[in-house]
Amino acid sequence: MIPRKKRIDAFVNLGNYLKDPIHSIELEGIAAQARNINSWFIPENVRLAVQKISEQLLAGSALLSFLDTYEEVSESKKIGVVMAGNIPAVGFHDALCVLLSGHHLLAKVSSDDAPLMMYLLETLLRIEPEFVNYLSVVQKINVADAYIATGSDNSSRYFDYYFSAKPHIIRKNRTSVAILTGDESGEELEALGDDILHYFGLGCRNVSKVYVPENYNFSPFFDAQASKMEKYQYHHKYFNNYEYNKSILLVNRVPHLDNGFLIVNENQALVSPLSVLYFETYSSDEQLSEELGSHSEKIQCIVGPSKSTLATVPFGKAQSPGIADYADGVDTMAFLRSF
Template structure:
């Protein structure tokens, strides 16, 4: 399991159980406490789960299929190591927002939640904005202010100071408000305390571009832009049927 945000692997965990399989879990060192606690509660609610949940350390053994999450580099290792087993291998993904300049203050405040929840560490957190030419960021920064308290976390503040220093020393152009920086950049994955942005001229061209890069994107936050868009403020509130990477986890499990 990944460990970038708390319980990030819970959906895979519960999917394995609900499909009738036993679950063998190797946790991330960054998230080792909440899932075992929930597992004990599930065993209390449904005693039959007691024989179906195993937490392991070290090398995985005696398994029939794999759901693994890691970086793009780790995924290559996973693909080789698990090549003889049915598998879902999850790689790096990021989420983007498409703005038009007509968003309400409430929608932009929802976008602030999509950016800052879990300090932006989740693949469903927005790390990149697409904005029209001559977009006025004043309303955007005003909406972000509800999350100004993040700068009081020393780890976040250290990242903010470090990345700001790098940008200034490199003479990159960026805008900032004391706890968030925005920088024009074509990349999807932005550092902590930074959101990248890119200008667009044609909505249809942008839609075609994002569809062509769908393997790098987890969520698209927008309003009346694309069929599978996420409403502002909802990226970290997925439904049970919102499968990561658009891979039907239950469909995969029920075929094993």
């Protein structure tokens, strides 16, 4: 097994490599490949994902304090990881956990995210060649000792059946919500727009619904999003979704608000279509807490004011999870040392 310090140093060096401007042209080439394969992965979003990885997951002090809370595993096992491909490098955190824990990663990389994930893994191997014995990119992972799989509610049923005989973590669809009080500044509302729209709303940490006080005025919210108009109006896939969803609401005479690229619609459902933000009103903190509690298994994070009695993420930080912000709240590192 590679010594723990050597593992940590490799990832710290990877973070430094990704932050170094000298490698920006290299990354732009990868971003172009990613966009050619998946038009949702525009270069701006690829750069954003890499920035968040280097800043939030690969800082030396964060990695050290993170690993200090877990005992070293006594034996290296083969861990199969089925990676999602909804947003750039979404499978990196699982890869990081498996390799930091001392296990052997069997990575089934999503075809939608192959250029960026392969770039990250291959760069890690160049930095620390010893990982070659602990990192395999595979098409099938039927020989693993344990599994981590991320997918939709439908694919999770397949994963549950296929991986039932081995230890596993199966992740299903999740979404995120926000709480507004009416006292937010323009900067906070603009930042909330990033929580909604970054990665075109395709991630589980994207806000798909806001809870607002009764008679809430959405005009300041829309004013704060004005600078984003060009980006979203000129992305053909996103704007096609916007025009389609708008036409459905108009044909069915459903009341809604619209700023030319984002639709706001009152709806009790949690998950909104792409380009649509649902809202629901609340009359008290107690009612809101009860409502969110009833959906806890479907909510990834809650964006809102720090004074909230609920555990909230600051506006603009939904897409900046820390290394210990596990998907679905399941401690991946604890799982990896449990067998």
